[in-house]
Amino acid sequence: MGNKLGRRRQLVDEKYTRPQGLYQHKDVDHKKLRKLILDSKLAPCYPGDDDCSCDLEECPICFLYYPSLNRSRCCTKGICTECFLQMKTPNSTRPTQCPFCKTLNYAVEYRGVKTKEEKGQEQIEEQRVIEAKIRMRQQEIQDEEDRMLKRQERSSSSRITDPNEAEYFSRAATSSSEGEEIVSAPNVATIRHPPRPRDNRDDEFDLDPENIMLMEAIWLSFQEDGKHQRHNPNYGDAAQLAKYATEVRVLASMAPQPEQPSSSSSSSPSPSGGLACAIAALAERRQIGGGESSTNYHNYTGNTSTYNIMHPEHATSLNTHLQDSHWDNNNNNSNNNNNNSHEQQQQMVESGTRFGYDDGGEYGGHDEMENGYGNVNGGIVPESFEEQMMLAMVVSLAEARARSSSAPEVAWI
Amino acid sequence: MTSPSASSRKTLSKIATNRLQKELMEWQVNPPTGFKHKVTDNLQRWVIEVNGAPGTLYANETFQLQVDFPEHYPMEAPQVIFIPPAPLHPHIYSNGHICLDILYDSWSPAMTVSSVCISILSMLSSSSTKQRPNDDERYVKNCRNGRSPKETRWWFHDDKV
Numbered sequence: 001m002g003n004k005l006g007r008r009r010q011l012v013d014e015k016y017t018r019p020q021g022l023y024q025h026k027d028v029d030h031k032k033l034r035k036l037i038l039d040s041k042l043a044p045c046y047p048g049d050d051d052c053s054c055d056l057e058e059c060p061i062c063f064l065y066y067p068s069l070n071r072s073r074c075c076t077k078g079i080c081t082e083c084f085l086q087m088k089t090p091n092s093t094r095p096t097q098c099p100f101c102k103t104l105n106y107a108v109e110y111r112g113v114k115t116k117e118e119k120g121q122e123q124i125e126e127q128r129v130i131e132a133k134i135r136m137r138q139q140e141i142q143d144e145e146d147r148m149l150k151r152q153e154r155s156s157s158s159r160i161t162d163p164n165e166a167e168y169f170s171r172a173a174t175s176s177s178e179g180e181e182i183v184s185a186p187n188v189a190t191i192r193h194p195p196r197p198r199d200n201r202d203d204e205f206d207l208d209p210e211n212i213m214l215m216e217a218i219w220l221s222f223q224e225d226g227k228h229q230r231h232n233p234n235y236g237d238a239a240q241l242a243k244y245a246t247e248v249r250v251l252a253s254m255a256p257q258p259e260q261p262s263s264s265s266s267s268s269p270s271p272s273g274g275l276a277c278a279i280a281a282l283a284e285r286r287q288i289g290g291g292e293s294s295t296n297y298h299n300y301t302g303n304t305s306t307y308n309i310m311h312p313e314h315a316t317s318l319n320t321h322l323q324d325s326h327w328d329n330n331n332n333n334s335n336n337n338n339n340n341s342h343e344q345q346q347q348m349v350e351s352g353t354r355f356g357y358d359d360g361g362e363y364g365g366h367d368e369m370e371n372g373y374g375n376v377n378g379g380i381v382p383e384s385f386e387e388q389m390m391l392a393m394v395v396s397l398a399e400a401r402a403r404s405s406s407a408p409e410v411a412w413i
Numbered sequence: 414m415t416s417p418s419a420s421s422r423k424t425l426s427k428i429a430t431n432r433l434q435k436e437l438m439e440w441q442v443n444p445p446t447g448f449k450h451k452v453t454d455n456l457q458r459w460v461i462e463v464n465g466a467p468g469t470l471y472a473n474e475t476f477q478l479q480v481d482f483p484e485h486y487p488m489e490a491p492q493v494i495f496i497p498p499a500p501l502h503p504h505i506y507s508n509g510h511i512c513l514d515i516l517y518d519s520w521s522p523a524m525t526v527s528s529v530c531i532s533i534l535s536m537l538s539s540s541s542t543k544q545r546p547n548d549d550e551r552y553v554k555n556c557r558n559g560r561s562p563k564e565t566r567w568w569f570h571d572d573k574v
Binding site for chain 2: 023060061062063064077083086087097099102
């Protein structure tokens, strides 16, 4: 109701029409500020709350919680009025940049308390972030396994492999499109790693509940994706499989390298790690399969490195350049798609620090999911809900391991 | 003498203290990979251990970052330097000063210690040569009386590293 009218004059307590003393504001036009707040053009200066009780939003600058925030016009990130006043220095000659996306002429608008849709949208975004984070971890594990496999190969045959891994990977990327099998074989093997025997599962419940919740959220979003991808063709085609395997491999090359691979137990491929990879790979596959355009693929690659996700400053040339050089290894269209990956980053910057967990979600979409995986992978995805949850927990365990083995997250090869 | 390091010695504002406490809490729950915060009771100066990322030129090397927060953090950027010996890097001076735009002109209050750390590690990781900046000697001589890197007028000309 009120939303339709847009700018209704809200009753704001007089005391919230001026700063609460969060900062020592200079040059604030109190009269103007009061008018803007009374006209609902800026959020009222409620005193920020230290803890997140009930339905409050956190201002990403002062880290305090408010009933509602202003939104930047450029990237709709929230900011409380008092922090906004700090950003806008009226006497400065330079146009103010958005602190989140660096767009010039930073401006905010106030839309009142977030609507249900907005909150839902945010939750979806946050889920995607979580998904991406897990994918990274999975890539790490998979990368580790790939290296193990390669090492085994190397030691069994006397073939000398180029020690320069980056080169190796990029060569693989080009050669396999012609259907060559060198790199794809071990990958397929990894993807089809058999599930861990059920009797071991008790050990796996000794997990941080947060991890489990995370995994559930991810699982949910996989299912969510599945709903949009009913019309996927199956993936039986061998050439496609090979191509896909290479894609995974290329991505793996962007993931970090293990420390001293043969020295410790942490580098030995664990069954659950393999399964985790399998699940991650399945999910990835569906994404790749679903998006026929290279854009989709790009967004997805953009998520693979921690750096991209967490770097708040997507506008630095440093970042852009690194990315470009990376894209060039896999894809020549990189420049066309930069905007896209940037957008993605932007979206992740803030939400990356917060983990959303959608506890109101439903576990539907089961049928679609099976269809989505197609006949190739039918053997891996369990049918019952219980088993699915088991899988999710296995992934979670793998993630916990990845964390505890302190595998690096950033590695530019 | 009014140097920025003097301003950073001013006690933190209320908002800075609050934010840093929260950042520290978040760090303890979810530290950026490759970094370790050395526990002290000084909220205004963090000493952070950095491990060079495996597979990069700095693998198996450990460095220390010193992060000093100004009174008006996060509206003002923290001062971030390597405690010598600093990594050999084309953008890191031997006195530990780091030429990285987000630490100076491009700082935004939406950034955090954690995000800065990740930027620094990726800067290290992307390096292809282990060498000092060309003007290292001159620059370090200029800074001899403890000048803060925030006083330097940096030129961010190199996009490649």
